[in-house]
Structures are given as C-alpha cells and as structure tokens.
Amino acid sequence: MKPLRIDIEIPAFLHRDVEHGVFYCSEKILEGRVDRDAGSGIDLELADDADTESIESTVRGWIEQTIQRSLRYEDDVLQEWGEAAPFRSETEEILASKDLKVMGNGLVSYGPRYTRILQSLLEICEQLSASVEAEPFMTPAVATVEHLQRCDFLAQFPQAISFVTHFREDHSVIDRFAEQCRGTDGAVDCQPPAEHLKPFGMLLRPAVCYHIYPYFEGETLDRDPYLACAVGDCFRYESRNTTGIDRLFDFRLYEIVGLGSDETLQRWREGMIAEAVEIFTDLGLPGRIAGSNDPFFAAGSILKSTFQRAHALKYELEVPFPNREGRLAVASFNLHRDFFGTRFDIQTPSREVASTGCVGYGLDRILSALLVHHGLDLEQWPQRCRERLGIRA
Ligand code: 5GP
C-alpha cells in the first residue's frame, strides 16, 4: 500500500458522503479517511500499482464537484436518549465470533445464537406492524430493470446496483460453460462472452418497499393510511465500505410502508419514531433521532441529499458505535411525498394523489449494536433487553 494525502477543504457536513463515495473513484483506493482533526484533507491508501497522480486528480475533481453541487445543512436532532457507556466489544471481536461465519464480499451467515436474536428482532417488528394494523406482503428478492427505473433508483444509486443475468437459451453455450466448470475445482471464468448472455433484465432488490408501490398501481386506497409490511434480504454493492455486520452486501431489512395523504403520513411517521424510541430503550440501547440523507451517488445527485435534509424527508435512529462517525443508523423513517403515488398512479380514498413513506429496521445492524453495547456474552445483557428479546435464563 502507498499513502496519498490530498489537501482540500471538505466541509464537515460532507465528511460522511465523501468517505463513502471516494472508493468509487478508483478500485485502487483501499482506504480513505477525512482528516477531521486538521479540519481538511483526505488520507488515502492506494494499491502498490496505482497511478498516484491520476488518482489524485480524479479524487480532487470529484470532491470539488461534490462540494459545488451541495447545499449546506445543519444537524437536525429530534430526540436523544440513554447514556452512552463504554463499548463492550469491537467489530473485530464480532467478526471473530464462533456464532457467525464471514464469507467476505459483505456476506455473512449466522449460527443459532445470533439467528435467535434476529428472529426475536423480527418478532418485535411484527408486533409493531400488528399494533398499527399493517398488512403483510411477501415480495421477490429481484426486481426488473424497468421497475427500478420507474422507482428512479438507477440514476440515483448506480454504485449500489447488482445486475442479474442468464445464459441465452442455447445448449452449446450452456454446455460449454458447464464443461469448463467440470474441469476445475477452483477458478472459473465468470466473464462469459457478452453474446452468450441475455441483456441484464433484473437487479437484486436494494430495499423491500420498492415492490410495494407498484403493487398498488392504478388503485384507489381503501383507507388512509394504508400500511403494508414486508421483510427480506436486500442487496447494495458497498465496494470497500463493507466492514463488520453493520455494512453488508446482503442484509435483512424489515419495512413498514405507508400510503395515504401527506398529513396522515407525517403523523404516522411521528408515531413510528416514538415506538422505535421505546423499543430501543427497552433493548438498553442509547441513541438519537437525527435528520439524514440517502447515500446518493455523491457528485451527480448531491443536490438530492441536501434537498432531503432541507425538507426533513429522512430521519434515522442512530446508536453510538465504534466507527468513524461514532454512530450507526439502525432504522430510518422516510417520506417520499407524492413521488411514488404519481409514478404508479395511486390515489387516496378522497381521490388525491397518494403520498408514501417507509420505515426500515436493519436487523443485522441492530444485532451489531446490541453486541457492541452489551458484549458477546448474552448472559450479561441487561435484564429488560433479555426479556424483550425472549432470551431465556
Ligand atoms: P435505508 O433504506 O434508509 O438506506 O436503509 C434502511 C435501514 O437498512 C438502515 O437504517 C439500516 O438499518 C439498514 N441498512 C442500510 N444499509 C445497510 C448495510 O449496508 N448493511 C446493513 N447491515 N444494514 C444496512
């Protein structure tokens, strides 16, 4: 690795976006950290064969563009609770735990101990849904390109996309590939010629709620708000941003989606935030509810993130966490105004274009926060938390 220091003024409100986005400047960037102490500059670690000069110019240009296209915003903290105690475990300890298997590339499997916790968290989410009479939905883990295009996902988050494709219906092509795999137990050429493959027709889903809006296409809702809930694996390509179980390529997301008038959804979101604070208090996790923005592909869409901030469209529940920012977003509370309602022609019972919103609980992240705050020994977790999760003595 070779270090590269780029001296450039980066306003504090963009530190997170810059650190997240810098990896997409070049695959030769292995590490990137804004020098918060000095108040400016970014320190990179590059692969040995990297072209330092060209990377410096790319990163500098990208940061300048990001700054130019952004709107400054202030911190917006709605609520804060609990006492921050010293962390009981670090990311490395969690990853080394015998209760999970890390497979690299942001993939992890959980053994029985952690799976039971995740199941309990899922149950808590389901109780929450039942208490507001959200209707259950099951949706596919993939979505068509057209569908996500209509949801405006492709232009806004191109860095996170994972395409799905197949071989063309042609025995000779399929046989040739199988033959190649038969001969080896290791490396396989996984870049078959483009003419052997179908065009990329589908993507792995990046969130659960994207399947809910088209479900109601052309319909008039029978109530206001109509609440739907669904859970499933979601996929976001994170480049080198994958760390512990708090930033994965494949993570489990529970969502409650609201469709209705703007005012009911505003009120619904307030209620959902209050419920979440109660749940996290029971779990013994301190936190705060703070205004946030989606990680839009920075330079291109930074205006969108700052727009989200300015209109308080996204709040996150953040728990203190031993990472660079010192906190981890474990749940989000989003309003989309009438974007999906217009795109999918959804109407409220009073025949107005429906607004929508969604609340997402990241189950892996909540588990990660529990392990960091309460330690790896479940016996030592606070009594109230154990009761809430149904952990037996
Ligand atoms: P959002 O749609 O607001 O970006 O994400 C909703 C929730 O999903 C987040 O609050 C977080 O709990 C979870 N989440 C988002 N990205 C990741 C990720 O990369 N890894 C994990 N484990 N959870 C994530």
Ligand code: ZN
């Ligand atoms: Zn959502």
